[in-house]
Amino acid sequence: MNLLNAFLVGFKEIWAHKFRSLLTMLGIILGVSSLIGMSALVKGMENGMRESLIAVGGVERVRLDEKDIPDYQKQLADQAVGCTMNDVYALQKSAPLIKLVTPEMRLRDAVATHAGKIFSIWNFVGTWPNALEMNQHVVEYGRMFNEVDDQNARNVCVIGVTVRDELFGSPDELGYEYNPVGQSINIRGTPFTIIGMFERYESERSKKERELAKLKPPESASSNSPPRSRGWGGRGGGFVFGMKNATVYIPLNTMWIRFRTSAGSNNIPDPRLSTLSVKVADVNHFDEAIQQAQNVLMRTHNGIEDFSFVTQEDWADNINKAIHSARMSGGIIAAISLLVGGIGIMNIMLASITERIREIGIRKAIGATFLDVFIQILVESVVIAIIGGAAGLAASLALVNLLSFISPTDNTPVITFNACVVAFVFSVCVGVLAGLIPAFKAAKLDPIQALRYE
Amino acid sequence: MALIELRNVSKVYHLGGEEIRALDDVSLDIEGGEFISIIGPSGSGKSTLMHIVGCLDSPSQGTIKLDGTEIQNASARDLARIRNQKIGFVFQFFNLLPKLSVLQNVELPMIYSGLPAAKRREHAMEALRMVGLENRSKHRPMQISGGQQQRVAIARALVNNPKIVFADEPTGNLDSHTGERILELFHQLSTEGRTIALVTHDPEIAAVTPRRIEIRDGKIAEQVDRKLAGLEAKFSLGKAPAP
Numbered sequence: 032m033n034l035l036n037a038f039l040v041g042f043k044e045i046w047a048h049k050f051r052s053l054l055t056m057l058g059i060i061l062g063v064s065s066l067i068g069m070s071a072l073v074k075g076m077e078n079g080m081r082e083s084l085i086a087v088g089g090v091e092r093v094r095l096d097e098k099d100i101p102d103y104q105k106q107l108a109d110q111a112v113g114c115t116m117n118d119v120y121a122l123q124k125s126a127p128l129i130k131l132v133t134p135e136m137r138l139r140d141a142v143a144t145h146a147g148k149i150f151s152i153w154n155f156v157g158t159w160p161n162a163l164e165m166n167q168h169v170v171e172y173g174r175m176f177n178e179v180d181d182q183n184a185r186n187v188c189v190i191g192v193t194v195r196d197e198l199f200g201s202p203d204e205l206g207y208e209y210n211p212v213g214q215s216i217n218i219r220g221t222p223f224t225i226i227g228m229f230e231r232y233e234s235e236r237s238k239k240e241r242e243l244a245k246l247k248p249p250e251s252a253s254s255n256s257p258p259r260s261r262g263w264g265g266r267g268g269g270f271v272f273g274m275k276n277a278t279v280y281i282p283l284n285t286m287w288i289r290f291r292t293s294a295g296s297n298n299i300p301d302p303r304l305s306t307l308s309v310k311v312a313d314v315n316h317f318d319e320a321i322q323q324a325q326n327v328l329m330r331t332h333n334g335i336e337d338f339s340f341v342t343q344e345d346w347a348d349n350i351n352k353a354i355h356s357a358r359m360s361g362g363i364i365a366a367i368s369l370l371v372g373g374i375g376i377m378n379i380m381l382a383s384i385t386e387r388i389r390e391i392g393i394r395k396a397i398g399a400t401f402l403d404v405f406i407q408i409l410v411e412s413v414v415i416a417i418i419g420g421a422a423g424l425a426a427s428l429a430l431v432n433l434l435s436f437i438s439p440t441d442n443t444p445v446i447t448f449n450a451c452v453v454a455f456v457f458s459v460c461v462g463v464l465a466g467l468i469p470a471f472k473a474a475k476l477d478p479i480q481a482l483r484y485e
Numbered sequence: 486m487a488l489i490e491l492r493n494v495s496k497v498y499h500l501g502g503e504e505i506r507a508l509d510d511v512s513l514d515i516e517g518g519e520f521i522s523i524i525g526p527s528g529s530g531k532s533t534l535m536h537i538v539g540c541l542d543s544p545s546q547g548t549i550k551l552d553g554t555e556i557q558n559a560s561a562r563d564l565a566r567i568r569n570q571k572i573g574f575v576f577q578f579f580n581l582l583p584k585l586s587v588l589q590n591v592e593l594p595m596i597y598s599g600l601p602a603a604k605r606r607e608h609a610m611e612a613l614r615m616v617g618l619e620n621r622s623k624h625r626p627m628q629i630s631g632g633q634q635q636r637v638a639i640a641r642a643l644v645n646n647p648k649i650v651f652a653d654e655p656t657g658n659l660d661s662h663t664g665e666r667i668l669e670l671f672h673q674l675s676t677e678g679r680t681i682a683l684v685t686h687d688p689e690i691a692a693v694t695p696r697r698i699e700i701r702d703g704k705i706a707e708q709v710d711r712k713l714a715g716l717e718a719k720f721s722l723g724k725a726p727a728p
Contacts, residue, residue: 393580398569398597478541
């Protein structure tokens with residue numbers, strides 16, 4: 032009996048017991064669709080996390096942070112200079128493995144005002160024009176300030192969309208995109224001219240949602256209640272995107288002269304940088320580049336180790352760990368449900384062969400061998416698993432849509448081809464395993480006993 | 486050389502420490518083309534004899550030659566092949582598969598001998614024609630009468646051109662008239678040169694065969710061969726003359 036024949040017989044047998052087979056398949060269908068659905072959710076989560084990682088500058092970006100002086104250098108504490116522009120110039124000149132150096136001076140509690148509206152800026156930073164590249168900003172209106180603006184310490188700023196939304200009104204309120212370039216705002220009482228605005232940063236999903244919402248006609252009868260506060264983050268897209276959207280950049284020198292003067296004790300502005308970001312030229316030489324930067328900085332810091340590097344690698348590692356554990360736990364649960372489906376198949380196959388003992392006896396009497404019967408029963412079980420697996424693939428589509436419908440998150444579930452293949456192959460394996468014992472039992476039957484069986 | 490040669494064949498069962506000799510030192514020859522009956526009351530060992538000669542079972546002792554090869558030590562796999570190629574079975578309860586059509590039932594032995602589908606169909610139709618049921622090929626077993634079902638079973642037993650056909654109480658589940666028709670069919674097949682063994686408890690049925698082997702308590706009690714006895718091997722049904 033060849034395999035094709037066995038498959039045909041298997042289909043016929045399943046077709047003869049439609050309802051029973053359907054119930055049996057349900058276990059496999061649920062197992063496969065939950066396996067794929069789980070992996071789609073995790074994949075969506077992973078995509079969201081990677082988007083955030085790229086939004087803060089990718090893995091090749093490294094931040095220099097101040098660190099407590101180690102114990103063995105405590106006596107040198109008063110000679111520690113902290114992170115200054117000297118470091119920036121030294122790195123630029125002496126660390127060829129570093130591609131980009133961006134100094135930042137950050138001021139907390141900065142409040143921007145315009146025409147009676149107030150916005151507390153989350154990320155008020157004096158920096159160089161190359162911060163644009165370092166922090167993956169894109170200017171939508173106007174321009175980024177340049178070196179001349181910086182050298183002349185001009186009172187110019189580039190703002191994120193949330194600042195615009197809060198001070199001038201968001202597109203939702205105004206009904207159109209307001210271009211704030213050329214307007215003047217006060218930051219800590221100092222007037223600044225807006226010369227540019229960044230684009231809106233958001234996750235892929237909230238972008239899609241926003242575009243969809245744009246297509247819909249606006250709801251005419253809006254309520255009379257005051258508009259709800261959306262908090263600092265504005266709409267959509269997690270912490271990273273909210274932070275990026277609530278940014279105001281001004282030239283480094285402007286920050287230093289306008290806002291740092293009062294901090295120094297002798298009218299010399301405090302020269303220390305809040306952070307210093309560097310970008311590694313080649314990720315493959317990441318460790319070497321960090322070592323090189325460390326060596327350079329040890330010179331400028333008089334050998335005092337009052338700094339440390341914060342890499343995004345830790346973040347990337349954390350993402351991988353989170354994904355891994357989510358995948359593991361979800362995978363185990365889905366695998367168990369598939370296994371339960373397999374037990375269902377085994378159960379029904381055992382019942383089926385008990386019903387067909389006489390048939391098996393007849394088949395053996397007219398010449399079916401052990402292998403013939405074994406394959407026939409095994410194929411039947413595999414056919415159930417294959418049909419169930421295929422139906423599970425279809426059901427997973429519906430399941431994923433349902434999931435994203437009932438609990439919309441920023442991370443759209445993504446069905447991957449790999450997940451489908453793995454789930455399908457797994458279901459077939461379950462079918463084979465579930466069929467083994469019933470097939471063995473059937474094939475072992477003694478033809479005389481089986482023929483006498485009533 | 487005989488088609489089937491049994492030499493000192495015994496079959497012993499152990500039931501709760503008790504030894505049951507279902508067959509006790511049986512020696513028997515069956516020639517090709519013979520029409521025989523194996524007769525005996527239930528429990529006499531005639532079924533065991535049929536199972537052993539039919540390769541469904543193996544003897545505890547003794548040798549069996551079927552078509553020139555010894556089979557008493559054959560593996561289950563070899564026995565299955567011999568059953569498929571050289572032996573046909575007809576059962577009291579027809580034993581057709583209810584989910585398959587008449588034609589598919591007849592095709593079944595050829596599926597296990599690995600014949601291509603076109604050949605299977607051709608041979609199956611031929612066998613159905615032999616038993617006069619070629620116009621019932623699409624029916625299910627449940628849609629035809631008992632006698633017709635038994636004819637289908639006979640067609641299935643013949644389809645692989647076996648050396649010998651065993652019929653185990655073939656008329657036991659049929660009314661007497663239909664039973665006679667079935668016996669006529671066997672007789673006709675016998676005249677065409679087939680080797681047929683009827684297994685029955687009914688002396689009237691056994692009387693239609695030229696040769697009769699009576700089994701009692703696992704032993705051959707009596708063998709009557711009308712040809713050897715100079716009697717006419719006349720085919721008659723129901724009212725066979727006493728030997």
